[in-house]
Amino acid sequence: MADAETNVNAGTGAPVTLDGRFDIFPSSPLPQYDSPAAKAYLAQSKRDADDRLVAVRLDWRLPPQIDVMTNLRNLAPTGVMRVMEWGIVPWAPENRRLMVVVMERPGGDRVMSGPKATFDPFDEQQIVKGVLMPLLAVIRELQARGQTHRNIRPTNLFFTDGQKHNVVLGDCYTSPPAYFQPAWAEPIESHMCDPAARGRGRLFDDIYSLGATILALAIGRAPVPDGDPHQLLLNKINYGSYAALAAQHRVPLPIAELLRGMLSDDLKERWTIREIELWMGGRRLSPKQPKLPKRATRPFELAGREYFNARALAVGFSSEWRSAAPAIRGPAFEMWLKRSLSEESVVERLTKLVGAAQTKESGTGDGERLAARASIALDAPAPLRFKGLALMLDGIGDLVATSLENPERRQLLAELFQARLASIWLTGQTEARSDTARWQQAFDRMPQYISSGTAGYGIERCLYELNAHLPCLSPIVERFYVTNMVELIWALNDYSRNPGPAPKLIDRHIAAFCAVRCKQMSDQWLRPLGDSEQSNSYKIGVLKIMALVQQVSKLEQAPDLTKVLAEMLQPVVESFHNLKQRKKMHADLQAAGKTGKTSELLALFNDMQVLERDEKAYHSAQANYHRTASQISLLHIDAGNADHHAKEMGEQVAAIASGSIGFLIASITFLFYFI
Amino acid sequence: MTDFPTMPRGAQSVATKVIGGVIVVCVCVWVLPSVLVLVIGMVPTIVAFFTDRRREKYAAFCVGAMNLLGVLPVALGMWTQDHSMDSAMRNVTNVFNWFLMYGAAAIGWGLYSVTPAIVAFVLRVQIERRISKMQGYQQELIDEWGEGVTDSAKSAEEKQAASAER
Numbered sequence: 001m002a003d004a005e006t007n008v009n010a011g012t013g014a015p016v017t018l019d020g021r022f023d024i025f026p027s028s029p030l031p032q033y034d035s036p037a038a039k040a041y042l043a044q045s046k047r048d049a050d051d052r053l054v055a056v057r058l059d060w061r062l063p064p065q066i067d068v069m070t071n072l073r074n075l076a077p078t079g080v081m082r083v084m085e086w087g088i089v090p091w092a093p094e095n096r097r098l099m100v101v102v103m104e105r106p107g108g109d110r111v112m113s114g115p116k117a118t119f120d121p122f123d124e125q126q127i128v129k130g131v132l133m134p135l136l137a138v139i140r141e142l143q144a145r146g147q148t149h150r151n152i153r154p155t156n157l158f159f160t161d162g163q164k165h166n167v168v169l170g171d172c173y174t175s176p177p178a179y180f181q182p183a184w185a186e187p188i189e190s191h192m193c194d195p196a197a198r199g200r201g202r203l204f205d206d207i208y209s210l211g212a213t214i215l216a217l218a219i220g221r222a223p224v225p226d227g228d229p230h231q232l233l234l235n236k237i238n239y240g241s242y243a244a245l246a247a248q249h250r251v252p253l254p255i256a257e258l259l260r261g262m263l264s265d266d267l268k269e270r271w272t273i274r275e276i277e278l279w280m281g282g283r284r285l286s287p288k289q290p291k292l293p294k295r296a297t298r299p300f301e302l303a304g305r306e307y308f309n310a311r312a313l314a315v316g317f318s319s320e321w322r323s324a325a326p327a328i329r330g331p332a333f334e335m336w337l338k339r340s341l342s343e344e345s346v347v348e349r350l351t352k353l354v355g356a357a358q359t360k361e362s363g364t365g366d367g368e369r370l371a372a373r374a375s376i377a378l379d380a381p382a383p384l385r386f387k388g389l390a391l392m393l394d395g396i397g398d399l400v401a402t403s404l405e406n407p408e409r410r411q412l413l414a415e416l417f418q419a420r421l422a423s424i425w426l427t428g429q430t431e432a433r434s435d436t437a438r439w440q441q442a443f444d445r446m447p448q449y450i451s452s453g454t455a456g457y458g459i460e461r462c463l464y465e466l467n468a469h470l471p472c473l474s475p476i477v478e479r480f481y482v483t484n485m486v487e488l489i490w491a492l493n494d495y496s497r498n499p500g501p502a503p504k505l506i507d508r509h510i511a512a513f514c515a516v517r518c519k520q521m522s523d524q525w526l527r528p529l530g531d532s533e534q535s536n537s538y539k540i541g542v543l544k545i546m547a548l549v550q551q552v553s554k555l556e557q558a559p560d561l562t563k564v565l566a567e568m569l570q571p572v573v574e575s576f577h578n579l580k581q582r583k584k585m586h587a588d589l590q591a592a593g594k595t596g597k598t599s600e601l602l603a604l605f606n607d608m609q610v611l612e613r614d615e616k617a618y619h620s621a622q623a624n625y626h627r628t629a630s631q632i633s634l635l636h637i638d639a640g641n642a643d644h645h646a647k648e649m650g651e652q653v654a655a656i657a658s659g660s661i662g663f664l665i666a667s668i669t670f671l672f673y674f675i
Numbered sequence: 676m677t678d679f680p681t682m683p684r685g686a687q688s689v690a691t692k693v694i695g696g697v698i699v700v701c702v703c704v705w706v707l708p709s710v711l712v713l714v715i716g717m718v719p720t721i722v723a724f725f726t727d728r729r730r731e732k733y734a735a736f737c738v739g740a741m742n743l744l745g746v747l748p749v750a751l752g753m754w755t756q757d758h759s760m761d762s763a764m765r766n767v768t769n770v771f772n773w774f775l776m777y778g779a780a781a782i783g784w785g786l787y788s789v790t791p792a793i794v795a796f797v798l799r800v801q802i803e804r805r806i807s808k809m810q811g812y813q814q815e816l817i818d819e820w821g822e823g824v825t826d827s828a829k830s831a832e833e834k835q836a837a838s839a840e841r
Binding site: 577578646651669 | 729731733734736737738740741743744747748751755783786787789790791792793794795796797798799802803805806809810812813816817818819820821823824825826
């Protein structure tokens with residue numbers, strides 16, 4: 001590791017400080033500690049300069065494994081690179097914030113430098129004392145904390161020192177569980193899965209991976225470095241994992257016994273930590289024959305391939321899902337099940353899960369759903385398989401996160417959610433599970449989200465619902481590594497300093513992120529986002545969301561964000577027809593835009609009925625204007641006819657006046673003469 | 676009882692007219708001096724009556740009322756002093772009386788001629804005031820709501836749609 005110190009001196013960039021306790025040197029990479037999804041850099045403790053530390057920079061697109069890191073922080077066993085601290089730091093070389101994890105740096109090199117690398121095989125003594133003892137302690141401690149490692153493979157092992165006696169496990173939090181595990185190092189169920197969707201798994205998965213790793217260590221290379229993973233899977237199913245992986249290699253007999261136990265495909269027969277410890281203590285058992293799935297007397301043929309057992313046929317239905325449905329509906333399948341396979345439990349499960357759906361096709365996608373149901377019935381512990389996808393339910397979040405940039409996969413996931421197969425899979429499980437209700441609820445919500453095209457729903461909503469620690473992946477704020485509402489307001493405020501000609505404060509990611517992480521945000525907040533972006537309702541909807549987020553964040557000042565919002569709301573003010581009100585609103589908007597508080601802006605627009613009233617009053621004014629104009633036109637016509645009217649009226653008036661005057665004067669004259 | 680013979684309905688009517696005519700002639704003969712003064716003095720009214728083509732005969736009424744006012748002092752003088760043909764002849768040949776009677780009729784004519792113009796003027800002033808008041812109201816609407824208020828509702832909607840499209 002002398003190169004590390006050299007790199008520090010050569011580095012030109014300033015160190016990044018994490019939590020005030022650790023300095024990380026972005027200019028001093030330590031490529032020997034790189035993970036497939038995380039680059040390693042030199043780190044130093046501020047308290048103890050003698051600490052040998054390394055920091056890994058996590059890929060911001062992958063969900064961070066916060067729960068695992070929390071569990072590994074105070075881990076006592078020395079057989080793993082212990083986590084010292086993690087957090088989000090500014091990463092100047094990429095002009096973004098990133099999550100980094102500081103951990104202990106092993107003294108030696110990586111045991112296996114690459115997937116096809118070879119190394120000196122470990123002898124029995126080395127395997128027991130140098131590998132099994134430290135690693136079993138780690139697995140036991142993790143088990144006690146309800147955690148699994150899921151990254152046990154030779155390429156993730158490091159020697160503790162230059163003497164190459166003992167090894168330590170590398171990280172298990174820079175990527176989704178088992179994401180970079182080679183297929184040979186994973187048990188059959190996990191092997192079937194999409195690498196991103198293998199899930200946290202169970203203790204038995206770690207034991208299997210440890211067994212496969214020991215095999216690799218014993219032979220000095222990967223047991224099956226090349227080859228078709230699908231064929232390897234079928235070999236594992238048909239002949240057992242031990243035979244598929246170790247049969248072609250010369251392994252010391254005691255180690256072979258250990259491997260038979262650790263690589264057993266039957267969970268009931270796979271060795272536990274206790275059994276491994278007994279073996280380490282010298283107890284030797286007679287070698288067990290692997291328990292293979294029941295072989296049918298005749299093969300079932302699907303898409304030109306022959307299948308002799310239910311599990312292998314389920315794999316066939318999964319990979320050849322297009323031709324699966326006609327085969328399942330055909331008479332040959334039922335006959336094969338009853339006469340050739342003769343497994344009552346499988347027939348019962350098929351009747352329960354497939355039932356009436358088997359008889360005829362009633363709509364689009366029925367065939368795929370039928371293939372998925374049949375796969376579950378044929379092989380219950382296997383992952384949920386649909387149209388070529390295979391996933392463990394607890395791996396769905398990671399699968400969505402890694403599929404986000406692939407439109408075809410997104411579509412496939414949408415179809416998977418809408419097919420509501422998770423509950424079928426849970427129903428089909430023969431083993432009791434404690435997380436059934438949790439996953440049932442989680443998957444029940446997804447079809448609603450997927451079916452809505454509005455921002456705040458869709459695949460993005462599923463992404464954040466299923467990944468509690470994933471930062472907001474919106475292009476607007478992704479470089480700020482936003483994990484909560486405070487950071488969101490802070491990031492949006494920063495974005496608002498130079499937002500470009502057409503600022504957009506809420507995209508699909510931000511809307512979905514807020515909908516999930518801001519508990520106060522109900523569906524009614526998201527509804528306006530479905531309107532046109534030019535509409536007043538959309539703009540006021542954005543303002544309401546921003547105001548709520550700022551309120552929740554308790555961040556009192558967001559001056560640039562408020563300014564951009566005020567500018568965005570100008571057209572809303574312009575839509576006020578009443579000029580006096582518009583002028584007043586302009587002045588109020590200008591003033592509120594300078595306060596830095598989005599709530600001040602919202603106070604101006606909170607009453608949506610003002611706009612409605614203005615609209616109504618405007619239409620009324622228009623009607624009044626036109627009515628008055630009509631009356632004026634009539635009066636002009638009257639003025640044109642005034643002479644005619646005046647003549648008629650004038651004659652009447654003259655007659656009345658004349659008569660009145662005549663009567664008055666005549667009366668006076670009479671009085672004058674006769675009195 | 677014996678039925679009395681009765682006259683036919685047509686004969687009754689003729690008899691009534693004859694008796695009425697005789698009475699009128701007697702009265703005219705008796706008031707002939709007054710009739711002479713009235714007929715000669717009221718010539719403008721008679722002329723107005725025949726020249727006024729309107730059914731309502733406003734001109735005749737207007738001229739007549741004033742004309743009668745001019746004739747009335749002359750007739751009253753006769754009735755209170757000397758109601759004879761000589762007196763009647765003197766009065767109708769007196770220029771002052773002519774001036775009085777026809778002058779009054781002329782005033783009636785004048786009244787009849789001038790009043791429509793005055794009424795027309797008053798009417799026009801009234802209409803202009805109302806138009807001005809309404810235009811003021813329209814201006815108030817424009818001041819409060821902007822020029823857009825002059826658009827018809829339909830064209831306002833079209834403008835709104837166009838701006839939304841932009």
